[in-house]
Amino acid sequence: MPEENVNKQAQAGQNPKDEEPRIGVYVCNCGGNIGDVVKCDMVAQTLGKLPNVTVAHSNMFMCSDPGQKMIADDIKEKGINRVVIGACSIFLHEQTFRRTLERAGLNPYLYYHVGLREQVSWVHHGTPKEATEKSIRMMAAGIAKARNMKPLEPVRLPAHRHALVIGGGVAGLRSALDLARRGLQVTLVEKSHYLGGRMAQWERVFPTNEEARPLLKRLIDQVLAEPNITIHTGAQVAGAKGYVGNYTVTIRQQPRGVRGTFPNEQGVMDVCPIKQRCEFNYGLSTRKAIYRPYKECVPEGLVIDWEHCTKCGECVQVAPEGMINLEEEAHEFTVEVGAVVLATGFQPYEPFYGEMGWKEYPEVITLPQLHRLLDDEGPSDGKFYWNGHPVRNVALIHCVGSRQVEGVHRAQMDGEVNNYCSRVCCTASLSMASLIRQKAPDAKIYEIYEDIRAYGRWHEDYYTRASKNNVTFLRYYAEEIPEVRRADEKAENPLLVKVRDHLTWGEEIEIPVDLVVLSVGMMPNPVQDLMEIFKVTPGSDRFLLEVHPKLRPVETAVNGVVLAGTAQGPMNIQESCAAASAAAAKVSALIEQAKVELEPYVAHVDPDQCQGSGECVKVCPQEEAIELKTFSENGRTFQRAVVTPANCNGCGVCVSVCPNRALDVQGWRLDEYEAMVEAIAADIPAWEGAA
Amino acid sequence: MPTEHIKVDALVVGGGIAGMQTALDLGDQGYQVALVERQSSIGGKMIDLSKVFPTLDCCSCITTPKMSATAHHDNINLLTYSEIESINRNGNGFTVQVTKKPRYVREDDCTGCRSCELVCPLEVSEDEHEFGRTSHRIVYVPFSTAVPQKAVVDIDNCIFCGKCIQACPSDAIDFTQQPEPVEIETRSIVLATGFETTPIDAKKEYGAGKLRNVISGMMMERLLAPTGPYGRVLRPSDGKMPASIAYVQCAGSRDQTLGVTYCSRVCCMYAIKQAMLLSGALPLAEITIYYMDIRTFGKGYEQFYQNAKAMGVEFLKGKVARITEDADQNPIVRVELIDEFGKTRVTERQHDLVVLSVGLLPGGNPQAKFGVPVGEDGFIQVPDYNVFPAVTSQPGIFVTGTALGPMDIVDSIMMAGAAASATASYLESSNGSGKEAQSQPERSVEYA
């Protein structure tokens, strides 16, 4: 407080310690977002007449530097000690204004935010007068609260300088590497038995045309070389307790069944009698129940598929002594971490039976399968053959499982269609078209698309190259899905694709082909369990949801839980890596100092009022947030409720059951609520334009 | 003039959204940062925008708090109106010579009250922010949310009448100010030098900048911004509220003849965004978008596109061959249309206003000054684009935002985090001569 102000109060006969509220009221036009509907200057003028309101201003942008300076100056020069701001959503700028107060030397919690945009201007377009009146009422309530507000301190707690990364795809690996290099401990948990995620399955990657696996291997090698990273494959999170800075996470790890590598691994696999669909090749080949996911995978040892292994023991017979243990059990352990990175990635869209011939005709495959097919290390050694015949005509159909239209496409289980673009499939298809051209110079290649979205750096080159390479482009509209059907038995090519092409006269064209490739889009990996454990939510597209795409693009609504890569939405590798690094930067800023701050909005017990009824403990939904403790004072022993702020989420259930009104949620006390309710119901001062 | 010395862990060049966010992400991790911006305010192109896709937040609401946070951050030293002169490698770090250009206003004294601006007698065209469509006085605060909120004198148009000196309550005007040298010693550099848009006169077929009612997408941003030149959408030839507005997509991108073969990545989305904002600002206006492919690939973008269609924005697939004008300066668009039934026909359509969805070109000439290689497209080239997109081939030099290629704000902010992480990793490593990792490593890899 500036000296001058304290003097003024002293002159006014007030106790400077228990200072009278001097409220600053600020109404933001939000560059027209609010001001076009609400008469902001009228709101300010009217509120200026209320008791304790020392200043009331309206401004174009309160959050701008000049706007913030106005508040800071009022605090310093006019002795403002409470601030009420009517502006956009509190989610956007609470932090901004808290910092303003702090810089000006005022406790940051002596500020109340009224949402005039979402709650007034955006919902009361056509009724400016009523909107203005509602704004006045809402802000009057805020002022009433402000009169009763008390300074608060955040809950400060030590934090583990240790992060948990869930998912060992390229995003998870990249996050882990950045965190470790920043000097933090990292635990990386990968569900499958190898690192690298989907990227390992691609033949090559756009836009650089690099071979995917060597590129991935270089990253994995760097991760392995980091002493701060501990990796658990075949592992999943089973549960977690705690809060930002202090999570205890339980991890459940499936046994590998095989210890390290040994010379006659092929022989061991050969003797295994069980044949299974090979997931790595998207079912284009089979593998045994003891297998290696792919040739250069890391970790490089074999692994047992427990679901299908019959424990016949054939493999144990031929393997070196002690290398295979069919009795190995899953085990659980815990790690203490300060923050969590969700990098659980995506899965390719799985078409419905019969969707453009999927599963109906064996000649219909997906783009991921095409990658495996064309891969020199794939099931056909990279030869562009299908059913033993060279493929001469191939059609790639875009947007399968993406950009869907309600009423046209079949919905997923949750009743929603995938109305988003999957971002990578266009360029991935074009890249494959080039590869096909290399492998089959005379093949007829058709790209059947809606829009070609070769948006990124060097992506357009793939489009140009494809055109030069005699790839035929046909354009369809989402409302008229191309049809795939069986050709006459005598026909040269087994399938026909019927499409109304909007590049040439809107004609219905039927193309005979040997192979149809569905450019399937992305869906998030199913992580319902993790969403429940960490209390994060998905968006309407089912991918994990960020707080705000621009202000906090990798953070979730849960402090300490951040997103990396395609778990958040479709991205290519470069974007996944950038997002993963951004996530690492956020985590570093959060726990690098080994301490965290939590909001002070937690239950508070008034020791003079508490009679130890224990009602609160019974109703509290949180674990270890409130408990009865025995105290003794002056020879008297009694019980009293005690709150552990870190575990309390401020829901206030305890407040409602306390028979003695001994409980309150700090920052949201009952007397504050009461004052607000009264102010809302009270007559508002007359204002110009009210009539 | 004694040289001011600044010693930091990281120097960020460019104060657009990417540079600001990188500085914040590094500052928040405890690193000392200097941010050098050549313009008189930070904010970059973003501060000139109206509302931003896909959330339609008012742009100031997102940018200005970041500008403010950057300016007030304890770990960030902000130098605006400053030019990098030279960079020399110095052991593991760099010595960078910077010149603070004279504002002819003492920054420490100016309060941004604009008293000077109000008495200044002369106005000239506002080039930097309004593309000459409006004016600023000779002494002026660049815009109402500028950071720092300090006046600057356009000395080449000054008549030295001295009115501003008299009007300034804090005696901040100083015509004798000279360029000030600043030496920055830094361990690392992040290039956030951003982009420029395709010049409006780039394409002869589109009127070579001579048609008054053919404007750029950036200009339309200004028309739509509440702080814009007219405060509303009026066409430049005569102030008419346009009743029919057309967008020409890929104007300057995906165009062999201009040597710009790449897609600029943001113009489809900004055109759709503007179309939506226009239907709000001018409810009766008809809006047409001529396009080749609509590229709404980002999170929530396709839904945004579908909403625009549902709102009645007309999307016509076709290549605009030429734009001319009639006697009333109404632009006439000659387009080869592919209509709903796939029929191709060449038609001419008259509109009140045409917006060229101009593309993104590299800005700031980073190659010359910083010795980092650029690709054929002119944007900075990095050795491992997929996995280490922020790491350039020059040890200790990093890149972020549109300096790496066209990208929107969401992607620029992601890249900023990536650049901050890459820089932090480098600073902690031995060739960044960083401190040892604070904690002793435990046993690392544990398969099983």
Added chain:
Amino acid sequence: MTTTMEAKKKRTEMLVEMRKEHRDTVQKAQELLKAQQSTRKVLERALTGGPHSVPQLAQAVNMPAHEVLWHVAGMKKYGIVAEAGTDESGDYYLYRLTKEAA
């Protein structure tokens, strides 16, 4: 007070010095100022007769409409004119002199 007198004298000397140093640009700027002031005066005079749209002003002062618009935008920015509704067609805004300017 002698100090302010002195300061004033010093300021005037400095301004003279500056004008000499920037001779070329000052001359150009002065010409610009003269032209601008006369244009503004003409526009203001036209507006004393009541609100005008840009094309109306252009006709009244015989100047290209886009130039009028530029001036009107500047005058609006600095509080000399303000909007006064639209014309009959609804296509153009009308501008009037503000109280301060009038």
